[in-house]
Each structure stands twice: as C-alpha cells, then as structure tokens.
Amino acid sequence: MTQNRTLKLGFILHGVGRTWDDWRHPERDVRASTRFSFYRHQAKIAENGKFDFLFVADSLSINEKSSPHYLNRFEPVTILSALAGATDHIGLVGTVSVSYTEPFNVARQFASLDHISHGRAGWNVVTSWLADTAANYGRARHPAHDERYRIAAEHLSVVQGLWDSWEDDALVGDKKSGVFVNPDKLHRLDHAGQYFQSRGPLNIDRSPQGQPVIFQAGASEEGKNFAARHAEVVFCGPHTLQEAQSYYKDLKNRAHKLGRDADLPFILPGAAPIVGLTEEDAEARYQELTALTSIETGLGFLARAFNDHDFRQYDLDSPFPDVEHIGNESNQSASQRILERVRADNLTIRQIALELATPRSDFIGTPTQVADALQNWFETKGADGFNIFEALPGQLELFVEHVIPILQDRGLFRREYEHETFRENLGVPFPVNRYTLNRAQAS
Amino acid sequence: MTQNRTLKLGFILHGVGRTWDDWRHPERDVRASTRFSFYRHQAKIAENGKFDFLFVADSLSINEKSSPHYLNRFEPVTILSALAGATDHIGLVGTVSVSYTEPFNVARQFASLDHISHGRAGWNVVTSWLADTAANYGRARHPAHDERYRIAAEHLSVVQGLWDSWEDDALVGDKKSGVFVNPDKLHRLDHAGQYFQSRGPLNIDRSPQGQPVIFQAGASEEGKNFAARHAEVVFCGPHTLQEAQSYYKDLKNRAHKLGRDADLPFILPGAAPIVGLTEEDAEARYQELTALTSIETGLGFLARAFNDHDFRQYDLDSPFPDVEHIGNESNQSASQRILERVRADNLTIRQIALELATPRSDFIGTPTQVADALQNWFETKGADGFNIFEALPGQLELFVEHVIPILQDRGLFRREYEHETFRENLGVPFPVNRYTLNRAQAS
Incomplete structure (x- = not known):
C-alpha cells in the first residue's frame, strides 16, 4: 500500500432505477434510461463531486420478466461517447461483453472514446451470463462457464495488443518529407489463437491513456482469477463488511501470487448510500425505498x-x-x-x-455516519473505494454536497482532479507500449 | 417528384484530409482525425449552414500503403455519439459494416444514437470490400461479392426488425399500477435466417425516428439493386454530370420497378467544391490542391x-x-x-x-458559379443533393458563408431546420411500426 492511499469513487448511471421497483418513486422519470439530458445532469454532478469515474452497466437480452432498467437502456459506448463531450475530467467506464463482439471493433470503439475524452476511457470486461442472451446473437447456446473466461482472456489480449499497434511517436506527420507515419512504429499484432484471429494494425493512433483502464467483476472462481490477473479495478457486491474483507483479501492474494503490484487491482464494492440530514431523516428515506418494493x-x-x-x-x-x-x-x-x-x-x-x-446496508445515516462507514470499510481492508449507486432520487446531490466534503476534510478524497487522464487520477500506472519496451530492452 | 423539391446536403467529416496528399497543406492539422474539437468545430459550422447531415465514413483495415485518412480514423458510432451532444439539429450518419458486426449490437448502437440525438441518426450500410479486412476479424477470407449483398440484406432486415421491437406506446411507466411496459406491445423478432438469428426484443425503447435513416452507396450491379430496394439516401461518385444523370436514372428506375415512392431513394453525388471569391481565386485554390498531389x-x-x-x-x-x-x-x-x-x-x-x-470537377469557381453548377445537376436529374467534401481547409466556411445563401435565395435550400428529426427535415416518410400496422390492418 502506498502512504497516501485515497478512496476511489465511481458513480453508476442507471437511468430509471437500480431495483425492480424503485422506478415507481414519485420523483423518478420513467424515461430517464434513454434521456441524454438526465445522464448529462448526473454526470456533471458527479464530476463536481470529483468522482473518479462514471460507470454504465450493460446486459444483452430481455424478456417479459426483466426489470425496467434492463428492459430499456442505452448501449454503453454510445452514451459514454456522448458524455465525453459534456464532461472534462471524470472517467468514462462501460461494460462491453467479450461474448458477442469482435476484438477489432471493441479496440476501435474504446480507443476512439479515449481520444474523444482526452484519456478517460475504461472497459468493464464481462462474459454474458444470462441464459437467453445467446438467442439474440446467432448462436445456439452459451459456451460453458469456464470456457467463457478463456474466451475473455483471449479477447482482452487481442484488444490490448491492438491498442499497442501505434507506438507513441508513430504518427510523424512531416509535411515537408511527406512521411505521415513511421512504418517501423506501426505494428501488426498477427494474433491467431483458439477463438480469435486479428492481424492489425488498429486503424487509429495510440490514445492518450495508451491503454484504457480495465475493469472486471469476478465473483466465481474463474472470475476472481481473471480479475486478479487482468483487472486494474474490480467491482464486487458484498453484503457485509466481513464479506467485503474476505473478498478483498482473497483477490489481493490471488493478484500478489501472480506477481502483480500490491496495490492492484483496486477493489470497489458497490454501495447505495442513503444520506439524511439526521438519523431519522435517513431512516425515513430508507423506509420510502422499502415501501416501493414487493x-x-x-x-x-x-x-x-x-x-x-x-x-x-x-x-x-x-x-x-x-x-x-x-x-x-x-x-x-x-x-x-x-x-x-x-x-x-x-x-x-x-x-x-x-x-x-431492499438490502439494508452500512451506508444509511447522516453524512458523518455514511462517511464513517465508507472510511471504516476502506481502512479495514474491505475496499479501495466504492462504486456508488443512487438509491433514491436526490441522493447523488446529497452525497456530493454533504459526504464528499467530509471525506476531503479527512484527507481521504481529492479536492481537485490533479491529472489529465483517468488512469493517472486513479493512480494506475501508465502502460509502456510493448514494442517500445522491447526496443528499449534490446538496446 | 414533389412540387417543392429542395436540395439535400450532407457534409463529410474526414479529419486530416480526403486524398492521399492533402494532409500536407500548410493549414491541415495532421492530428485532426482523432481531435474531437476539430470535428465539433466543423459540425457546428455545417449546422449553422443548415446542412441536412454530417457523415462519417469508415474502413476496417490498414497497411503500409494506406492513406492518412484511412490509417488514423475515429470509429463512426463513437464520434457521432460525441457530436450528438454538441449539436442540436443536424443529422448524424455513419458507416457500419454488416460484414463484421452482430445485428443486435448495430441495432442497439444506432437506436441509442437516435435517442441521444433526439432523432438524428442514420446508418450507411456497407459490405467491406478491402481484401485484407477479413484478416482483422477471425475469418479466413471475405465472402464473394454477390454473397456479401445477401448477407447485407439479411443483416439490415434483422436490424430494422429489432428497431420495431417496441411499439411507440409500449413503454407505459404507470407508477400506480406498477406496469412499466405493455407486454402486448413489446415484440420478439424470432429471426432465424441463412446468416443471422436473433430473437429479440431489443433492449431499448423505440427511438424518436422509429427507424434511423438508411444510407447506402451501391456502385456494382448488386450494390445498385440493394440501394434501390433498401436505401433512403444513396451516395455515389460520378465524375461528370452525364455519369451522374445516367446513375440517377438507372437507380430511380430500379427503385420504381420495385414499387417504391418516386422520390426515393434520394441520390447524393459526392462533391468537393472549391469556392473562390473570384474565378482567379478559385483557380488558384485548385492549383494549391494539385500542387500537393503526385x-x-x-x-x-x-x-x-x-x-x-x-x-x-x-x-x-x-x-x-x-x-x-x-x-x-x-x-x-x-x-x-x-x-x-x-x-x-x-x-x-x-x-x-x-x-x-486531383479530379477537376464542375464545382470550382465563384459562389455563384458553384451554386449554378449544383443547381444544374439538381435540376437536370443528376442529383437530389450532394455529399460535400472539404477540398481545402476553409472551404466549408466559404461554402456556408457564400454558397448556401445563394441556394437559399433561389428557394433551393432551407433557411431553418423546420422539424425535430433528421428524417422529417430530410423529407423521408416516418415508418409506422410493423406490429402497430398489422394491428391496424387487422381491425
């Protein structure tokens, strides 16, 4: 752990709601999930609160039993690209499945997002587990659970390989000589693996982060091993601090055994704080939420x-x-x-x-109580930070106005964005281009 | 033809340039192709000029012989989504290949773009013809030319079918009863064809245009038949008015034989006007361009x-x-x-x-000469409008400042955007949802 360890905070944009019933709250906009102005408004509040990133989750199939935030949702890369133009500092992280995409397309879209946002893109790598998803995609059935992680690892390696196609100084653009690109610094990947092949090079210049930040949410045995090996940030959904600590220890151990830096991956449990100005106020808001559920x-x-x-x-x-x-x-x-x-x-x-x-979490109470709980999870090795859901309309504003300043006063959270890119603000090392590294090592 | 036939104008965002050599112009930014601020700047000028749409072309592979605007380019959906947030009225049209995408993903991304932009999305449907593209995508080789159009037709039919998943009033959002969606108005597609299968429904509400506008650029025999049957707007690249008239007549005849409305598809040749304030000025600018080519x-x-x-x-x-x-x-x-x-x-x-x-086109001259040439092509059935390239830096501004007002004064082009959606501004009919139509016809 570094000396100045600080909280990492993400905010989940989930449109109409996050549970099955919370869209019925009087202040919810039932069309929020496809309303850009709603997303932009929340994005700006989160950026004012100096959140590390916005997160857009995803799913690839619906049926008559699906919940409202599954039924109707933006495709993540599309809405994140739109938000890139409406924000300046906050990271933009989206879920894209490896199960039904081509690595070349995924690499291009995230590289484009990284350019558009001046280095703020992050990819949450998922394998798609819903049983009826395959039916939307010209495949008879899902691959088995463990095979899906082999597919994921290969897909990710192709995407990351393509992101290295252009060395940092490959684009020369010398008008006098007519040399646009230095061919020695533009590389084919020539990947031919078990599930994918891709020659490269990628048809877009190296992006500001070099490599967009990799997120994952491993819960199964294979998932945790994948996260420990590949992720820079991990989402998880523990219900108690004890569960969080157990997951945290497990995953950091797995990563350490794989030889990774002790800090990585950062582990961010989901949290849906319910902040009230008094304890009674907070409890009343929680009851407001439970009254909506069945x-x-x-x-x-x-x-x-x-x-x-x-x-x-x-x-x-x-x-x-x-x-x-x-x-x-x-x-x-x-x-x-x-x-x-x-x-x-x-x-x-x-x-x-x-x-x-309607789980009752540790994060219900006054601003000080919520800050205390977050700090406690953070300091007792349950979390490196949190992926914040908005439990009720207005909670993001309350969190930014009342909880963030406490965390700042305690030295636990930034007061300003200090760097240009998401990766730097998050404290994840900049990945040196593999070809540049090889050349440096050879000479 | 309708009485008040007016020009349709698109503007092609091509970043660093449109030829092999024009990036060497002193005023070109060699990094323009991945600079969002450059794209946003041009988008706003085109919107000030009341252009119908912005267009972002695409290609899926590069090699050491590729030209600068192929080597380094934004993925179209990503940059168009970013521009959606930076513009208010102009259409947003992008190329996405049917050869290496899943219809479910394409349907979602364009539906998302259509929501974000409040009804301004258009899809240019292409089959990817570059010989080395297949190598980037886990396939040994390209399908044959005629098979590619069968694939394209099926892909498009799946995407358009998925866009009809939600009838216009499927999203109920009744908080009192707890009914979020009317299940009778949410439809599976259950497509199982030769190349694709997709069950549906799409996991996003029907978008403002119902169906984003379909563009195509058919040049081969199969391509022209595809365009005549499926496209609402067709791009083409005639080198002379005679070529344009011949293509125009051919394609309209094909469409008419297929029973389509006499106006559709709209046919838009590419044009790269070189506007000068005098004839000499225009010629000097053309020579400036030729001096860059080899x-x-x-x-x-x-x-x-x-x-x-x-x-x-x-x-x-x-x-x-x-x-x-x-x-x-x-x-x-x-x-x-x-x-x-x-x-x-x-x-x-x-x-x-x-x-x-460096082709010398009809569209080089004073603002009046350029307007005359555009009008001549338009009125002699060579074009329904034009897809405008910027031949030299500053030409977009000159065109908007000097040529557009002439076209407006002649009643050939709009003075203001009159409708909310791209489809309406363009004058393409709103497609009634197939299930709504069936129900209306059955009752």
Missing part, C-alpha cells in the same frame, strides 16, 4: 439465481428449502452467495427474498 | 483498382494497357469505372492517374 420482487431474485425455480410452492415463512442442486450452472456465483447468506442467519424464504429486494 | 498517388489509385497491378512497368505516356482481365473481383466497380473513363477520352496512364489524384 415480496414478488424478492422471489424474482431468488428464482433467477436458481434456474427459474418457483419458490411460491413453499411456505414463505418456513426454513429455506434444499435447492443447492438446482443452482444454475451459468449463474452459480449468485446462487452460492444466497445460500451462504441463508445459512449464516438461518433465514426463511421471505426473509432472504425481502433482503435481496 | 503521380505516385495517382498510380496508387490505379493499382488498388486493378488488384495491385504495377503500372510503373509501362511508359506512362502511352495508351492505357489492356488490363481488364486483372480487374479485382472484390473491386470490380472501381476498375470498370476507370476503364470507361479511359475509353471515353482515350487517356494515357499518366492522364488517368493524375485525374484520379
């Missing part, structure tokens, strides 16, 4: 984690049934997590369902 | 059209050799066009090479 929503969460198993067939107030064998192969991490949580407190079906629908 | 560049054009044939083996001032048999199968339209031009005026190798490098 047991049906919780049962829906359960069903999706267990291969669409119908939990309504049981007495909801009886002990949780033995359903381990029906954990969905493609979603094993979610079902395992639920089973562990159930066992820990011996929860009934109703209890776990409601908890899944 | 015979090598012209020979390069020839070589690419004829399967990399080396024309340096001949006396450049002798009659054009018999090379018809080496016309590139994947590029037959370019080689045919060159051969026809050579035969028409019995050109030598040097003559055709130099003409290819």
